[in-house]
Amino acid sequence: EDNSNRSFLLYIDESEEQDTRIMHYQRRASAGKLNEQEEIEARELLKNTQRVLKPIKVINPYAEYLELPQSVFKPRRTNSHYLQFINAITFYKQYQRESKVDTQTGEMYIETTVEDIEEANELITEVLLRKSDTITGACRNYLEELKKYLTKENQTTFTAIEIRKRLKVKKTTQWRYHKQLLENYYIKTVQIKGEKLYRYEVINPNEYKELEEAISKSLQECITKINSSTVPNRSTSKTEQLTKTKTTN
Incomplete structure (x- = not known):
């Protein structure tokens, strides 16, 4: 704080699009298809710009x-x-x-x-x-990915274990995120009749x-x-x- x-x-871009760009760059580097001289010239241009x-x-x-x-x-x-x-x-x-x-x-x-x-x-x-x-940047990233998943699946509620599997989040990490989200009224718990597991619901999907x-x-x-x-x-x-x-x- x-x-x-x-x-x-400055927050790290952890989006799927960024992952795709990074892995594409890594594959091109491994295949020897990167223009290393062009990268060197770009770095030198930035240095020289600072100097003048x-x-x-x-x-x-x-x-x-x-x-x-x-x-x-x-x-x-x-x-x-x-x-x-x-x-x-x-x-x-x-x-x-x-x-x-x-x-x-x-x-x-x-x-x-x-x-x-x-x-x-x-x-x-x-x-x-x-x-x-x-909420923290990491928690915000989790919440936005959660919203995307719910929209894609046409759902309004979810269980913790369901999201852990889909978003590949550790149980302890998810617990911290949910604690923040509950305390700040981004999500709430809902009890579905006939179900033993607690479900959660995003209070306002459009708040961000x-x-x-x-x-x-x-x-x-x-x-x-x-x-x-x-x-x-x-x-x-x-x-x-x-x-x-x-x-x-």
């Missing part, structure tokens, strides 16, 4: 229009992370930005654009979704999708506010400043 408060957590970046201040003129959804856990810290993430995107695009000079301090800087914010929102939606969740839509809507509303606003120009570009200096001389 402490890590989730202080940082953006220069220290320069980033100012986000739209920062006051950016508000996170109320559902985000620890919004104060997450808000700071969100703004820093946008700044990082602008920083990496410094050679695509016009350098400006602060008229009061003379300090050079670059400005965040609306496109930078849109890219940040697209990349950060999954992170905000996870930070808004009340609804949360994702709420976060996406909130981020889009920020962009709408920005597009309908007028942000004042607080500086002159480096080119304009040099021109004015020459004219004065």
Whole structure:
């Protein structure tokens, strides 16, 4: 929990699609069909891109229009992370930005654009979704796979042993997941007449999708506010400043 408060957590993609991609890559590597030189060049390009970046201040003129959804856990810290993430995107695009000079301090800087914010929102939606969740990432993955199984089998209830066999989950691991899900009201126990085993039922199969839509809507509303606003120009570009200096001389 402490890590989730202080940082953006990266989760391993444990989906079947990712497993398929990894195994396909492993088979191609074993068959000697990978272009190793192309991979080396890609790594070198990334290294060189990092080397040419220069220290320069980033100012986000739209920062006051950016508000996170109320559902985000620890919004104060997450808000700071969100703004820093946008700044990082602008920083990496410094050679695509016009350098400006602060008229009061003379300090050079670059400005965040609306496109930078849109890219940040697209990349950060999954992170905000996870930070808004009340269960752990592993438990969430289990719940989503469980929902897929129930939809595929056209079922509304399930037994623990049934899901353990289908999803290949250890009994102790599943017990921990079910404890979280019951405590946070994601699933409930139901007793079917004539059956000895307890069955479980997912309370709201669409809750995660609804949360994702709420976060996406909130981020889009920020962009709408920005597009309908007028942000004042607080500086002159480096080119304009040099021109004015020459004219004065």
